[in-house]
Structures are given as C-alpha cells and as structure tokens.
Amino acid sequence: MLNRLHGDEPPSIAIIGCGLAGAAVAWQAIHRGWSITVIDRADSESCSRVAAGLVTPITGGRAAASWQWDLFFPMARTFYKRIEQTTGGQFWHEQPALKVFQSAEEQSLFQNRWNVPPENETMPSVQPFDRQACPVLNMPFSAALLQPAARLETSSYLDATKDFLQRQSSLHEMDLDCDRDIVFTPQPKIAGLDGCFDAIFFCQGFAARENRWFRDLPLHPARGDILKIAAPPAFPTDHVVHHSAWIVPDGNGELLLGATYDRKTLDGVVDDRAEVVEARVTLLDRFRELLAPPSRNASIKVLKHRAAVRPASYDRHPLIGQHREHPSLFCLNGLGSKGSLMSPLLADALLNCMNGKAIPKEWDWNRMLTSKSLNRNENPNTRSD
Numbered sequence: 001m002l003n004r005l006h007g008d009e010p011p012s013i014a015i016i017g018c019g020l021a022g023a024a025v026a027w028q029a030i031h032r033g034w035s036i037t038v039i040d041r042a043d044s045e046s047c048s049r050v051a052a053g054l055v056t057p058i059t060g061g062r063a064a065a066s067w068q069w070d071l072f073f074p075m076a077r078t079f080y081k082r083i084e085q086t087t088g089g090q091f092w093h094e095q096p097a098l099k100v101f102q103s104a105e106e107q108s109l110f111q112n113r114w115n116v117p118p119e120n121e122t123m124p125s126v127q128p129f130d131r132q133a134c135p136v137l138n139m140p141f142s143a144a145l146l147q148p149a150a151r152l153e154t155s156s157y158l159d160a161t162k163d164f165l166q167r168q169s170s171l172h173e174m175d176l177d178c179d180r181d182i183v184f185t186p187q188p189k190i191a192g193l194d195g196c197f198d199a200i201f202f203c204q205g206f207a208a209r210e211n212r213w214f215r216d217l218p219l220h221p222a223r224g225d226i227l228k229i230a231a232p233p234a235f236p237t238d239h240v241v242h243h244s245a246w247i248v249p250d251g252n253g254e255l256l257l258g259a260t261y262d263r264k265t266l267d268g269v270v271d272d273r274a275e276v277v278e279a280r281v282t283l284l285d286r287f288r289e290l291l292a293p294p295s296r297n298a299s300i301k302v303l304k305h306r307a308a309v310r311p312a313s314y315d316r317h318p319l320i321g322q323h324r325e326h327p328s329l330f331c332l333n334g335l336g337s338k339g340s341l342m343s344p345l346l347a348d349a350l351l352n353c354m355n356g357k358a359i360p361k362e363w364d365w366n367r368m369l370t371s372k373s374l375n376r377n378e379n380p381n382t383r384s385d
C-alpha cells in the first residue's frame with residue numbers, strides 16, 4: 001500500500017496525459033485534496049479534442065441501454081456540473097437525442113424494448129417524435145427522442161481544466177519519455193521534476209503503446225474521422241441526430257458529422273490517402289441519406305476534416321488498474337468511444353484502488369491478459385484481428 005495514504009500528509013501523484021482520462025483523474029484527486037502534477041504534451045489533435053463528446057443512453061444494433069449506464073451516467077452528470085461550477089465554464093449540455101430509424105425492424109425493436117416508463121430520470125427512455133416537425137430529414141421509418149442524452153464539449157472542458165491546473169502550478173507541458181524519465185528511488189520519480197511521487201497514473205490513450213510500463217495493455221484501437229460541414233438550410237439544431245452517422249449542431253450554422261471506424265489506419269493524419277478520402281466520402285454519403293429531396297442533391301460544404309485514434313479494447317470495456325510489479329503505477333485507458341461518459345467514474349474507482357478497494361473485474365485491465373502473452377512477454381497490441 002502506498003506510504004502517505006496511511007499518514008497525515010495527502011498523497012502526491014503524477015498524471016501523464018491530460019485527455020479525458022487524465023483530466024478525470026486530476027479532478028477526482030483534487031476533490032480528495034491530493035497533491036497533483038499533470039504532464040501533457042498539448043496535442044491539439046488528441047483523441048479527446050477531436051471527439052464529439054456525445055453521451056447517448058441507447059447504443060448499438062440491439063437497442064440496448066449503453067453498458068452500465070446506471071453507474072456511469074449519474075456520476076458523469078454530477079462530475080461535469082461540479083467542474084462547470086468550479087471553473088465557470090459551460091461544456092456539459094443535456095438535450096434529448098433524435099434517433100432516426102433506418103428500417104422497420106429497428107423501429108419495432110425500439111418500440112418493443114422501450115415501451116415502459118423508466119424507473120427514474122437518469123435511466124434511458126424513448127419518446128415519440130413528430131416527423132412532420134422536420135421536413136428536411138428523410139424519416140421513412142419514423143424517429144424517436146432518446147433521453148437523458150448529453151454532449152460534453154471536450155475542448156472547452158479540457159481548456160478549462162488546463163487553465164485551472166496552470167493557475168495551481170500543477171501542469172507541465174512536455175513530452176515525457178516514459179521509458180527513460182521514470183526512475184524508482186524506490187518511490188517513483190520523474191526526471192526534471194522535484195521530489196518523488198506516491199503514484200504515477202498513465203492516461204495516455206493510444207500513445208500508451210510507447211510506454212514500456214504498460215506495454216501489455218491489450219488495446220484494440222480504431223481510427224475515427226469526423227467532418228465539420230456547413231448546415232443545409234432548415235437543418236434542425238435542437239438535437240444531436242443519430243442515423244447511420246451522427247450529426248451534432250456546433251453553432252454558427254455548422255455541423256459535426258461522424259464518425260468512421262478504421263482498425264487499419266492507426267494515425268490521425270488527414271491527407272490524400274485512399275482510406276482518408278474514403279472516410280470523407282462515406283460520411284458525406286451517410287449524411288445525404290438522411291436528407292429529404294431536394295436537400296439531398298445540394299452540394300455539401302466541408303469546412304474541416306479531423307481524425308484520431310480511439311484507445312479501444314477487444315471487449316469494448318475499459319482497461320484500468322495497477323501495474324503487476326510496481327504497485328505505485330496505475331493506468332486509465334481503453335475508453336474507446338465512451339470517454340466522456342465513463343472517465344469520471346473510472347477515475348474515482350482508480351483512486352479508490354489506491355486505498356485498497358478492488359477494481360471491478362470488468363474494468364480491470366488484467367482481465368484481458370492470457371497466460372501465453374504474459375509468459376512470452378509479448379505485446380498483445382501487435383496481434384491482428
């Protein structure tokens with residue numbers, strides 16, 4: 001167990017990475033009164049900054065509630081509202097999401113599954129939507145409103161977090177070489193920074209692959225592309241729309257349109273490669289499908305194309321916990337497509353783990369390691385699908 005947790009002095013921790021994972025660990029530690037040092041290389045195109053930040057109660061083809069929604073959503077809502085109060089920012093927006101059904105089967109699946117009122121207002125519910133209200137959308141199989149749904153404006157949230165950390169002198173903008181710059185004395189120390197830490201939390205997303213301490217982390221990453229486009233006339237701006245793509249009103253007559261899943265092109269570079277062009281064409285085709293004629297045939301102005309690699313796992317569940325040999329090293333990773341929803345509760349569980357509380361098995365990164373990969377000390381990241 002970590003030394004200072006048993007003394008009067010609050011623990012001192014370092015957090016490597018300030019995306020959604022690292023920011024959540026930082027705030028949960030601040031709320032406990034711990035001393036924190038955050039290191040981040042300030043990548044403007046990090047996965048967390050490219051993300052749309054959607055929090056959606058019902059996801060996937062089976063019309064099921066998002067995994068462990070009843071645990072994750074109440075914590076996320078309380079957490080982001082608290083940080084808005086602390087920082088004076090506004091980045092957590094709750095608004096029902098508009099689900100446009102793609103087939104009669106999908107429509108009846110939703111209707112049959114979600115025909116009873118929710119137990120409480122944090123649980124998912126599906127309300128009818130009057131399609132006449134939105135003639136610009138093509139809705140042959142009707143549509144429904146999903147709630148509670150939310151959007152975290154991730155860049156605003158991360159900027160507010162970094163501003164706060166900067167004012168506390170807790171932020172170091174640098175690119176840490178985790179292999180070289182972390183030493184044990186026997187407590188962990190980071191080259192160039194004063195003092196030792198009680199624990200180091202690695203929150204590096206896909207870049208964890210560069211880190212020898214968590215080289216076994218079984219990531220199954222997926223690139224996602226996202227476009228910013230000019231909204232066609234009369235396009236609804238009250239709701240995020242989910243169809244074969246999602247569309248997010250982003251203010252100033254602009255929409256975000258996303259996102260693709262590509263497990264082969266593992267970088268965030270936007271250039272003229274065939275796969276990048278294909279991602280853009282796919283998203284625009286999906287957007288057109290959603291538009292009723294004549295809007296469908298109008299040209300769509302692309303304002304920006306961005307991409308990043310999601311740190312997903314093989315079973316789509318998070319990867320958090322302690323290093324097997326160095327109990328003062330922890331990781332929070334594997335957030336996949338749900339970093340906004342899951343990071344607050346996972347960060348809380350990780351800090352509780354420092355106090356000796358077990359991490360639920362379905363979140364623990366060790367669940368995915370086979371004895372074979374441990375024995376050979378091979379990196380499961382390199383295996384193919």
Ligand SMILES: Cc1cc2nc3c(=O)[nH]c(=O)nc-3n(C[C@H](O)[C@H](O)[C@H](O)COP(=O)(O)OP(=O)(O)OC[C@H]3O[C@@H](n4cnc5c(N)ncnc54)[C@H](O)[C@@H]3O)c2cc1C
Nearest residue numbers: 017019020021041048051052053054176205224335339340
């Ligand atoms: C196109 C797209 C759309 C998405 N949409 C959504 C969505 O709607 N809702 C949602 O919840 N999620 C969405 N996601 C997923 C979401 O972005 C991820 O779950 C989340 O960003 C992962 O956060 P992270 O902190 O683990 O990783 P990252 O965002 O990659 O953060 C890691 C941070 O660590 C820093 N870092 C890494 N190594 C070092 C080092 N050695 N030294 C210093 N700094 C370092 C990086 O610079 C970065 O700031 C989307 C992702 C993509 C690509």
